[in-house]
Structures are given as C-alpha cells and as structure tokens.
Amino acid sequence: MPARQRRVAELINVDKLVISKMTPRDLDEVLEIERQSYPTPWSRNAFHSELTANLYAHYFTARIDGMLVGYFGMWVFFDEAHITNIAVNPKFRRQGIGEQMLRFAFRKARELGATKMTLEVRFSNYGAQNLYRKLGFQDRGIRKGYYSDTNEDAIIMWKDDLSPDSPQEDEVKWMM
Numbered sequence: 001m002p003a004r005q006r007r008v009a010e011l012i013n014v015d016k017l018v019i020s021k022m023t024p025r026d027l028d029e030v031l032e033i034e035r036q037s038y039p040t041p042w043s044r045n046a047f048h049s050e051l052t053a054n055l056y057a058h059y060f061t062a063r064i065d066g067m068l069v070g071y072f073g074m075w076v077f078f079d080e081a082h083i084t085n086i087a088v089n090p091k092f093r094r095q096g097i098g099e100q101m102l103r104f105a106f107r108k109a110r111e112l113g114a115t116k117m118t119l120e121v122r123f124s125n126y127g128a129q130n131l132y133r134k135l136g137f138q139d140r141g142i143r144k145g146y147y148s149d150t151n152e153d154a155i156i157m158w159k160d161d162l163s164p165d166s167p168q169e170d171e172v173k174w175m176m
Contacts, residue, residue: 016064016065017062017063017064017069017097017100018062018063018064019060019061019062019063019100019101019104020060020061020063021058021059021060021061022047022051022059022060022061022071022073023051024048024051024052026061026068026071027044027047027048029061029068030047030061030068030071031044031047033068033070033071033087033088033089034047034085034087036089036090037087037088037090038087039147039149039150040147040148040149042085047059050073050084054075056075056076056077057073057074057075057084058073058074058075058076058108058112059071059072059073059074060072060073060101060104060105060108062088062097062100062101068089069088069089069092069097070086070087070088070089070092070097070098070101071085071086071087071101072085072086072087072101072102072105073085073086074105074108074109074117076109076112076113076114078113078114079113079114079115079116080114080115080116080117080118081105081109081112081114081116081117081118081162082117082118082119083102083105083117083118083119086098086101086102086119088101093127094127098128098131099131099134099135102131102132102135103135105117106135106159106162106164107164109162110162110163114162115161115162116158116159116160116161116162117137117158117159117162118140118156118157118158118159119132119137119156119157120143120146120154120155120156120157121154121155121157122147122152122154122155123142123152123153123154123155124152129155129157132157132159133157135159136159136161137157137158137159138157138158138159138160139155139156139157140156140157140158141155141156142154142155142156143156
C-alpha cells in the first residue's frame, strides 16, 4: 500500500479520545510508544517509580476505542506543573491527540493548584515546539547539552496562565 494510502487508513476520530490515569497495567503499551518516540526511552522502573513512589507525579494515558494512542506525565508542586514526558504513537501523530492531552493537562494541573506550566523540548523538535507555542507556551531559556544521548540542547518553555483558552479544553472525555 502506498504511504499516502496507509496514512489515510490510520486516521482516527479524536472525538473518541478518552484520557485516564495511568496504572502499572498500562506500562507494556506505554513502553512500546516510548521506544518508538525517544532515542533514550525511559525504563519500566522509571515509569513504575513515578506511578508508585512520587507524590508529585500524575501520569495519564489516551485511548481511542481501547487502543493506547498516547500518554503524558507531569509533576505538580505548589503553583507549578512540569510536563515530564508526552508522546503519541507515531502512527497517529498530527491528528490533534497531543493537543488534547495538553489541554487536559492544563485542566488537571489547575485542579491540583497549579497556575503555570513548564517543559523542556529538544532544539530539533520543531513540531512539538509549534504545538506548545500554539497553546501559549513561550521560550524562556536553553538547557545546554540537556539530552545526554545526543548532547542536544533543550528549550525551556513556560505557559504562565493555565486559564481555559476555549470550551474545547473541557470537551475531552476522561476517567479517573
């Protein structure tokens, strides 16, 4: 099948996106997307520790018709939230899943008392940078050599106001 036809065949209905709290049972699927998404993926132990031992950690999965299509994690402490990781299955990127997960993260962070959010992104990851800027993040600095696998710099981005941007933010279905 030509690449264009394969891409069309893998389009999904983002309206069916369901976000729920990540559990250790989700880790096999999460780790598969993690391996496909990052040159140096997190280990099972790293995720397990975040889920079971870090009181500041909040991790979520995104599913459509029961299939894991993405996940993200954040730490929330005082009035700040920090996105630790976010990934979408490569087959389903550029369909709005990442945006919906971030909008959900904004809402959840607000519920937990955060008023602002930060993250780091690879200097070469233009797609992610564009999404973050679209959602109100601004470049605030550089972490030199942040990514140890390639020694690549990270851009530090902040969103200073987690107020709802639009009614869409509250339309994502989620289960707790």
